[in-house]
Amino acid sequence: xxxxxxxxxxxxxxxxxxxxxxxxxxxxxxxxxxxxxxxxxxxxxxxxxxxxxxxxxxxxxxxxxxxxxxxxxxxxxxxxxxxxxxxxxxxxxxxxxxxxxxxxxxxxxxxxxxxxxxxxxxxxxxxxxxxxxxxxxxxxxxxxxxxxxxxxxxxxxxxxxxxxxxxxxxxxxxxxxxxxxxxxxxxxxxxxxxxxxxxxxxxxxxxxxxxxxxxxxxxxxxxxxxxxxxxxxxxxxxxxxxxxxxxxxxxxxxxxxxxxxxxxxxxxxxxxxxxxxxxxxxxxxxxxxxxxxxxxxxxxxxxxxxxxxxxxxxxxxxxxxxxxxxxxxxxxxxxxxxxxxxxxxxxxxxxxxxxxxxxxxxxxxxxxxxxxxxxxxxxxxxxxxxxxxxxxxxxxxxxxxxxxxxxxxxxxxxxxxxxxxxxxxxxxxxxxxxxxxxxxxxxxxxxxxxxxxxxxxxxxxxxxxxxxxxxxxxxxxxxxxxxxxxxxxxxxxxxxxxxxxxxxxxxxxxxxxxxxxxxxxxxxxxxxxxxxxxxxxxxxxxxxxxxxxxxxxxxxxxxxxxxxxxxxxxxxxxxxxxxxxxxxxxxxxxxxxxxxxxxxxxxxxxxxxxxxxxxxxxxxxxxxxxxxxxxxxxxxxxxxxxx
Amino acid sequence: xxxxxxxxxxxxxxxxxxxxxxxxxxxxxxxxxxxxxxxxxxxxxxxxxxxxxxxxxxxxxxxxxxxxxxxxxxxxxxxxxxxxxxxxxxxxxxxxxxxxxxxxxxxxxxxxxxxxxxxxxxxxxxxxxxxxxxxxxxxxxxxxxxxxxxxxxxxxxxxxxxxxxxxxxxxxxxxxxxxxxxxxxxxxxxxxxxxxxxxxxxxxxxxxxxxxxxxxxxxxxxxxxxxxxxxxxxxxxxxxxxxxxxxxxxxxxxxxxxxxxxxxxxxxxxxxxxxxxxxxxxxxxxxxxxxxxxxxxxxxxxxxxxxxxxxxxxxxxxxxxxxxx
Numbered sequence: 001x002x003x004x005x006x007x008x009x010x011x012x013x014x015x016x017x018x019x020x021x022x023x024x025x026x027x028x029x030x031x032x033x034x035x036x037x038x039x040x041x042x043x044x045x046x047x048x049x050x051x052x053x054x055x056x057x058x059x060x061x062x063x064x065x066x067x068x069x070x071x072x073x074x075x076x077x078x079x080x081x082x083x084x085x086x087x088x089x090x091x092x093x094x095x096x097x098x099x100x101x102x103x104x105x106x107x108x109x110x111x112x113x114x115x116x117x118x119x120x121x122x123x124x125x126x127x128x129x130x131x132x133x134x135x136x137x138x139x140x141x142x143x144x145x146x147x148x149x150x151x152x153x154x155x156x157x158x159x160x161x162x163x164x165x166x167x168x169x170x171x172x173x174x175x176x177x178x179x180x181x182x183x184x185x186x187x188x189x190x191x192x193x194x195x196x197x198x199x200x201x202x203x204x205x206x207x208x209x210x211x212x213x214x215x216x217x218x219x220x221x222x223x224x225x226x227x228x229x230x231x232x233x234x235x236x237x238x239x240x241x242x243x244x245x246x247x248x249x250x251x252x253x254x255x256x257x258x259x260x261x262x263x264x265x266x267x268x269x270x271x272x273x274x275x276x277x278x279x280x281x282x283x284x285x286x287x288x289x290x291x292x293x294x295x296x297x298x299x300x301x302x303x304x305x306x307x308x309x310x311x312x313x314x315x316x317x318x319x320x321x322x323x324x325x326x327x328x329x330x331x332x333x334x335x336x337x338x339x340x341x342x343x344x345x346x347x348x349x350x351x352x353x354x355x356x357x358x359x360x361x362x363x364x365x366x367x368x369x370x371x372x373x374x375x376x377x378x379x380x381x382x383x384x385x386x387x388x389x390x391x392x393x394x395x396x397x398x399x400x401x402x403x404x405x406x407x408x409x410x411x412x413x414x415x416x417x418x419x420x421x422x423x424x425x426x427x428x429x430x431x432x433x434x435x436x437x438x439x440x441x442x443x444x445x446x447x448x449x450x451x452x453x454x455x456x457x458x459x460x461x462x463x464x465x466x467x468x469x470x471x472x473x474x475x476x477x478x479x480x481x482x483x484x485x486x487x488x489x490x491x492x493x494x495x496x497x498x499x500x501x502x503x504x505x506x507x508x509x510x511x512x513x514x515x516x517x518x519x520x521x522x523x524x525x526x527x528x529x530x531x532x533x534x535x536x537x538x539x540x541x542x543x544x545x546x547x548x549x550x551x552x553x554x555x556x557x558x559x560x561x562x563x564x565x566x567x568x569x570x571x572x573x574x575x576x577x578x579x580x581x582x583x584x585x586x587x588x589x590x591x592x593x594x595x596x597x598x599x600x601x602x603x604x605x606x607x608x609x610x611x612x613x614x615x616x617x618x619x620x621x622x623x624x625x626x627x628x629x630x631x632x633x634x635x636x637x638x639x640x641x642x643x
Numbered sequence: 644x645x646x647x648x649x650x651x652x653x654x655x656x657x658x659x660x661x662x663x664x665x666x667x668x669x670x671x672x673x674x675x676x677x678x679x680x681x682x683x684x685x686x687x688x689x690x691x692x693x694x695x696x697x698x699x700x701x702x703x704x705x706x707x708x709x710x711x712x713x714x715x716x717x718x719x720x721x722x723x724x725x726x727x728x729x730x731x732x733x734x735x736x737x738x739x740x741x742x743x744x745x746x747x748x749x750x751x752x753x754x755x756x757x758x759x760x761x762x763x764x765x766x767x768x769x770x771x772x773x774x775x776x777x778x779x780x781x782x783x784x785x786x787x788x789x790x791x792x793x794x795x796x797x798x799x800x801x802x803x804x805x806x807x808x809x810x811x812x813x814x815x816x817x818x819x820x821x822x823x824x825x826x827x828x829x830x831x832x833x834x835x836x837x838x839x840x841x842x843x844x845x846x847x848x849x850x851x852x853x854x855x856x857x858x859x860x861x862x863x864x865x866x867x868x869x870x871x872x873x874x875x876x877x878x879x880x881x882x883x884x885x886x887x888x889x890x891x892x893x894x895x896x897x898x899x900x901x902x903x904x905x906x907x908x909x910x911x912x913x914x915x916x917x918x919x920x921x922x923x924x925x926x927x928x929x930x931x932x933x934x935x936x937x938x939x940x941x942x943x944x945x946x947x948x949x950x951x952x953x954x955x956x957x958x959x960x961x962x963x964x965x966x967x968x
Contacts, residue, residue: 320807402711404712406724411720418692617679620686627908637919643748
């Protein structure tokens with residue numbers, strides 16, 4: 001339903017402030033902020049009060065704040081250095097006008113501004129020029145359980161989009177925009193610098209934020225709008241949300257505002273607000289359907305979405321990243337996320353469904369189960385990639401195909417002959433294969449090589465979760481994830497908790513599994529290399545040699561099919577470099593398959609997993625070489641125009 | 644062109660023969676990778692996406708060009724998109740494409756001579772004409788190649804770099820970006836077309852007027868086009884429309900991955916034959932246009948080359964004439 005154009009507030013009508021009792025989370029980092037956007041200077045001026053409670057078991061005599069936007073202050077930040085390390089040099093070479101920053105003018109307790117003694121620190125890499133973490137020494141230490149109130153004032157210069165934050169034209173997507181306190185743990189502050197390969201980590205609280213934007217601009221944010229006024233200074237909207245750990249917002253004069261309701265038996269109703277780019281008006285139904293699928297399947301499999309509203313932001317599509325900046329699409333924040341689509345999309349393409357399901361799914365894996373994205377990004381991204389693939393497969397069976405984009409990305413083309421598959425495409429096997437051993441997943445994510453961090457974080461985790469599902473079955477896997485969700489909700493669970501739940505629920509010690517897929521960078525590659533038969537009188541003995549080419553160890557089965565139809569499965573623990581299977585059968589061996597049910601999705605070379613007595617390689621290769629040859633002919637003919 | 648089917652068929656065959664060695668290399672590579680794997684069963688029936696992706700990830704060189712992008716009309720779009728977006732070719736394919744260009748340059752003399760005469764010629768006469776003009780067209784190719792190089796090396800980055808970036812910077816509607824990009828494609832295509840047409844008429848004038856100086860032929864070509872720009876543009880547009888009609892038909896009949904190999908090959912070769920025919924028809928239309936406008940009615944191409952007898956044969960001939968005398 002398209003709301004009246006006169007409606008200034010994207011989040012529709014104001015509602016009563018949401019402060020449900022009892023609290024779902026510790027609510028130890030509560031922000032009451034006001035901020036206004038100047039669209040001419042691209043500056044946000046903000047102030048407010050942070051009410052912070054020490055929920056650790058340690059006393060602290062300092063506070064640590066994230067100042068994320070200083071990652072784009074100059075080229076010396078760790079974030080931009082790591083972009084260059086990850087071969088994304090274009091990011092560091094962008095013009096000065098693109099840069100963003102945050103300058104704090106007040107951090108005061110009891111009327112005393114502590115800023116003079118504050119200093120920047122670089123706990124991760126010692127980069128003295130990095131200004132993304134600010135340490136503020138305190139006059140009085142804060143004991144466990146003690147609460148303090150900190151007054152804040154700052155200005156943020158909005159960058160042309162970096163890291164899915166910033167402005168393009170008069171479209172603004174604003175995240176990580178205020179001084180955000182780190183997480184105090186029993187071992188001290190967990191307040192990492194901003195890194196190229198990682199996202200964020202913060203404590204839960206109540207956010208009460210009043211934003212002022214130019215009159216007539218539509219606005220959406222974390223939580224629900226509870227007040228709105230419009231005067232000569234612009235449109236002022238107050239948003240409130242409890243039990244969330246971040247607050248992001250967006251504004252633009254161009255958004256079309258749509259609203260639908262999620263109603264599914266057994267799950268709480270959710271109000272879905274869609275802020276749509278006008279040129280994507282025809283894709284509203286696809287956005288709602290994908291969000292609905294995420295709320296339904298994640299809600300059913302893992303646990304219900306607990307908030308009353310979810311806001312979907314359709315960002316400006318980026319067709320020319322070097323000039324326009326990075327896309328703000330495909331990013332999650334509590335109760336709000338950015339999807340991402342294009343002006344022209346293929347009906348069979350996974351865009352916008354895939355990104356919409358994924359980011360809506362982050363409400364569960366990140367929003368509610370708030371794991372540390374600096375150190376264990378796989379716990380939200382990996383679990384969510386696996387869950388996204390499963391949801392797409394369940395909600396849109398047989399719908400998708402591979403799509404390429406041509407002519408500068410403007411023209412989509414769907415290859416109907418190449419259907420989307422959950423196992424390979426959903427879990428992103430093809431992007432994982434080239435970097436299979438690039439990093440050990442148990443390494444803190446911010447220490448991954450930036451060039452392959454995504455593949456290890458998202459893809460490898462999704463692949464080993466899918467492997468686990470094939471190993472122990474979906475009911476057990478679903479129960480593991482549901483238990484992890486219920487125990488981890490509104491907390492910061494760590495990897496060992498997840499692994500313990502997996503062993504507990506499956507009823508078997510899965511340490512070996514996590515040693516292989518998580519605590520190692522080993523690659524998996526099993527193969528059939530030899531099939532030999534010898535006859536002794538009436539009996540024929542067959543010997544099948546199976547090899548382990550990778551350094552990863554996984555127990556596998558080998559299926560031998562004989563010409564008379566007899567099928568024999570042989571198990572192997574997969575440890576030794578090779579293994580011989582000896583069988584007796586009067587018939588010849590027709591086919592051998594290692595891992596016939598393809599349990600081990602991490603196997604990087606599946607073609608060598610099988611052997612057949614009647615190979616069709618010649619037939620297949622002739623067919624496809626001929627097809628390729630005619631394609632080359634066409635290419636030669638096309639380039640002949642330069643003769 | 645309808646009276647010269649052998650030309651189109653021969654050119655298609657030449658292109659096939661040029662691609663054949665690469666195809667054989669690819670066939671061997673695919674067969675080796677499949678080995679005795681059961682993955683070949685699915686690959687023989689249709690597109691085995693998992694195997695193809697695995698092969699592409701492990702392949703080196705030419706093998707990296709084997710992917711779903713070769714399928715059907717998508718393959719055509721991929722070629723055109725890569726060309727217009729100035730995406731570098733695989734090195735082996737780039738060498739093959741250069742050989743293809745060289746082949747067409749070599750055969751252009753014979754083709755234009757045949758088309759200018761408007762009657763069948765013997766094979767020896769065809770290749771004789773090829774030989775006569777090969778060196779001249781090679782000299783011409785240096786100039787024209789430099790022009791194309793300049794377009795791709797400087798004009799393309801200027802249009803799709805500086806100009807494109809400047810205008811897209813604050814565009815929030817992709818539709819506007821699309822309009823801009825299409826406009827830039829048209830500008831670039833126009834530049835390509837100008838170079839192409841100048842080169843074409845230079846070749847036509849070289850053959851029809853038996854020109855030796857290629858700079859002179861280029862100048863004559865420019866003068867010819869400059870005096871009748873709209874008619875030349877009309878000719879270009881008509882031929883472009885013919886090409887678009889062929890593409891549209893190909894879009895409708897491009898074979899699916901499950902099509903039998905022979906059927907897919909046949910359909911694709913018919914499409915490529917149509918492409919060759921369109922290219923030759925364009926050359927023919929340029930020849931006819933030029934002859935209709937400038938060349939005199941009694942045009943004949945350069946006299947047939949008659950090689951002198953060997954000194955020994957000449958000595959014997961002289962001796963016998965002396966005896967008779």
